[in-house]
Amino acid sequence: MNQPPVYLDHAATTPMLPVAIEAMTAHLREVGNPSSLHASGRAARRVVEESRETVARAIGCRPGEVVFTSGGTEADNLALKGIYWGRQADRPRSRILSTAIEHHAVLDPLHWLAGHEDADVELLPVCQRACLDLDALRAAVERDPDEVALISVMWANNEVGTLQPIDEVVALATEHGIPVHTDAVQAVGAVPVDFAASGVDALTLTGHKLGGPYGVGALIVRREVVVTPLAHGGGQERDIRSGTLDVPAVAAFAAAIETAAKEQSAYGTRVSALRDDLLARVFVEVPEAHLHGDPTHRLPGNAHIGFPGCEGDSLLMLLDARGIECSTGSACSAGVPQPSHVLLAMGCSDEQARHSLRFTLGHTSTQSDVDALVAAIGPVVERARQSRLP
Numbered sequence: 001m002n003q004p005p006v007y008l009d010h011a012a013t014t015p016m017l018p019v020a021i022e023a024m025t026a027h028l029r030e031v032g033n034p035s036s037l038h039a040s041g042r043a044a045r046r047v048v049e050e051s052r053e054t055v056a057r058a059i060g061c062r063p064g065e066v067v068f069t070s071g072g073t074e075a076d077n078l079a080l081k082g083i084y085w086g087r088q089a090d091r092p093r094s095r096i097l098s099t100a101i102e103h104h105a106v107l108d109p110l111h112w113l114a115g116h117e118d119a120d121v122e123l124l125p126v127c128q129r130a131c132l133d134l135d136a137l138r139a140a141v142e143r144d145p146d147e148v149a150l151i152s153v154m155w156a157n158n159e160v161g162t163l164q165p166i167d168e169v170v171a172l173a174t175e176h177g178i179p180v181h182t183d184a185v186q187a188v189g190a191v192p193v194d195f196a197a198s199g200v201d202a203l204t205l206t207g208h209k210l211g212g213p214y215g216v217g218a219l220i221v222r223r224e225v226v227v228t229p230l231a232h233g234g235g236q237e238r239d240i241r242s243g244t245l246d247v248p249a250v251a252a253f254a255a256a257i258e259t260a261a262k263e264q265s266a267y268g269t270r271v272s273a274l275r276d277d278l279l280a281r282v283f284v285e286v287p288e289a290h291l292h293g294d295p296t297h298r299l300p301g302n303a304h305i306g307f308p309g310c311e312g313d314s315l316l317m318l319l320d321a322r323g324i325e326c327s328t329g330s331a332c333s334a335g336v337p338q339p340s341h342v343l344l345a346m347g348c349s350d351e352q353a354r355h356s357l358r359f360t361l362g363h364t365s366t367q368s369d370v371d372a373l374v375a376a377i378g379p380v381v382e383r384a385r386q387s388r389l390p
Contacts, residue, residue, distance in 0.1 A: 006324045006372045010301060010362030011158055011186060017211035017256050017363070024213055024252035034245055035234060044247045051254035058254075058261035059205070059220055060194035067219045067237045068245055068253075072185040072206035073105040075219035078230055078241060079181045079202045080109045084119060084149050086226030087179070093149040094120045097140050099132050100345035103158050105204075106183055107341075110152075119149070129294040130162040130346050138172055145176035153180070155187035155203075159342040159358060160293030161302025163191065170199035179225055185209050185217075189260030190299050191268065201225050205257075207249070211363060212256030216249035263363075271361050272300035278359060278370045279303050285378040292343065292356060301361035306348075310355050310384040318380045319357075324373055327358045 007015075016024075032044030049063070056063040069075045080096070087093050098110060100123040113119035122140055125133045132153060141148060151173050156163050166182055173180045179201040187193050189210035195203050202225060206217035221227055221240075233242030260267070282305060283289055292304040307315060312328035319326060328340075339353035359373065 003323060006369045007364070008324065008326045008359040008361065008369060008373065010365070011209075011299075011358065011360035012327060013208045013214070014211055014362040015364050016208075016213060016252070017259055019259050020207075020212050020252040020256040023255040024248045027248035027251045030247070032247070034247060035236065047247050047251050048245055051250045054254040054258050055218060058257045059188065059203070060196045060198075061220050062223070064223055064238070065195070065220050067221060067240050068250055069217050069219055069241055070215055071208070071217040072103075072183065072204050074230075074241075075204040075206070075217050076103075076105040076183055077109045078219050078227065079204060079221065080106065080150070080152060081113060081230060082227035082240065083179055083181065083202060083225060084113055084117070085228035087149040089226060093147050094118060095144065095148045096121045096150055096152070097124060097137065097148060098122070098152045099124050099126060099154070099164075101126050101130055101157055101159075101342045102152070102154055103183055103185070106152055106154070120147075126345055128347050130157050130160045130292070130342060131294060131297070132164050132169070134165060134168055134172075137169065141172060141176060141178065145178065148176070148178045150179045150181060153182055155182045155184035155193065156191065156299050157293065157342060158186045159340060160304040160346070161186075161299040161360075162293040163187070163297045163299070166198055166200065174199065186299060188257065189264055189267070190271075190301065192264065195220050202227075207253040207256060210256055210260040212253040213249050216246060216253045218253075267363060268300040271363075271365060274361050274365055274367065274370055275301055275303050277367075278361075278373060279305070281370070281374040282377055285374060286381050289381075292346070292348075299360075301365070303359040303361075304356060305359065306352060306356045307381050307384070308352075308355055310381055311387075312354055312356050314384045314387055315357055315380060318383055319373075319376060322376050322380070324376055326360075328356065 032040035034044040034048045052063045052066045055066050110121045114121045124136045153169050181202040182200050183204045185206050188205045202221040208214045227240050229240050236242050288308050290306050316328050339350045343353035
């Protein structure tokens with residue numbers, strides 16, 4: 001009988017929580033468009049609005065600030081393009097400030113705005129631990145604050161796990177009345193995230209990173225922020241995001257985030273202990289290995305490790321052959337491996353950016369998962385190094 005894989009790629013997606021599965025399957029049996037006025041439509045609308053209230057309680061915002069989307073990528077696009085366009089209403093503002101380590105769901109819309117809307121996009125540097133250079137941000141803002149349309153800084157980096165100084169970013173932006181967006185896809189459920197307390201104006205999250213289903217997420221955005229819609233249609237979601245809502249997915253998303261928020265503290269304690277054990281024992285098996293990202297100010301389940309003398313893709317496939325699933329520190333475009341833009345921004349060379357693996361733990365991770373990786377990593381690294389010899 002085949003053993004289930006050792007899954008160490010929870011940053012990519014994590015298994016659905018039982019409570020989310022139950023909520024989704026229950027509502028799959030029901031019919032009703034939440035925009036319809038008859039009894040079935042009103043019942044569907046009730047599910048949506050109760051889910052909106054649940055999400056609001058979990059994330060620390062008002063229900064009216066929750067805009068349901070198809071996931072993180074749509075929410076990021078809606079925030080960046082929509083707020084940028086909205087900020088042109090009273091006077092033109094061309095500048096957008098972000099970081100060089102953002103997810104491509106942020107970077108690619110920014111590149112699009114630069115190419116199609118003449119936006120002046122500035123990607124600010126980070127330190128060797130992947131933390132935003134606040135002095136660079138302040139200098140960029142103060143150079144011409146009236147021209148800054150918005151600032152977008154992720155809450156936590158998806159590759160190396162470093163938490164960003166959101167409080168300081170907001171404090172600086174507030175001095176000049178600049179709205180702040182944060183992609184918190186990796187952070188919600190993993191570390192404390194409170195929308196109102198953070199002071200940000202817009203926040204992205206998605207269901208499948210915290211135990212909900214694929215294809216549903218939200219943009220949390222303050223009511224006073226003008227957001228120009230990307231798509232036009234029925235005027236749902238404050239006329240910001242038209243389209244018939246997926247009621248079963250919304251209900252499952254709400255159930256997942258409610259559970260993730262309630263269990264965040266215990267989750268963080270348990271998963272960070274597993275991660276620390278993983279790191280300590282991997283470094284014994286492979287003394288040359290090293291950690292990427294901030295060693296303490298990081299996501300609890302993230303262990304991004306460099307293995308000198310190896311190719312990350314080779315390591316990944318050798319581990320996969322042993323039933324251990326993780327990811328590399330590089331993105332793949334059109335089938336051609338590229339060094340990670342995050343690691344390059346941190347000052348790594350091309351070779352250093354290619355010899356890394358990302359192990360991420362989640363709510364289903366166990367000590368046996370860590371044990372399996374530790375048992376395999378030494379022989380796998382040795383074989384990967386041998387494969388590179390001439």
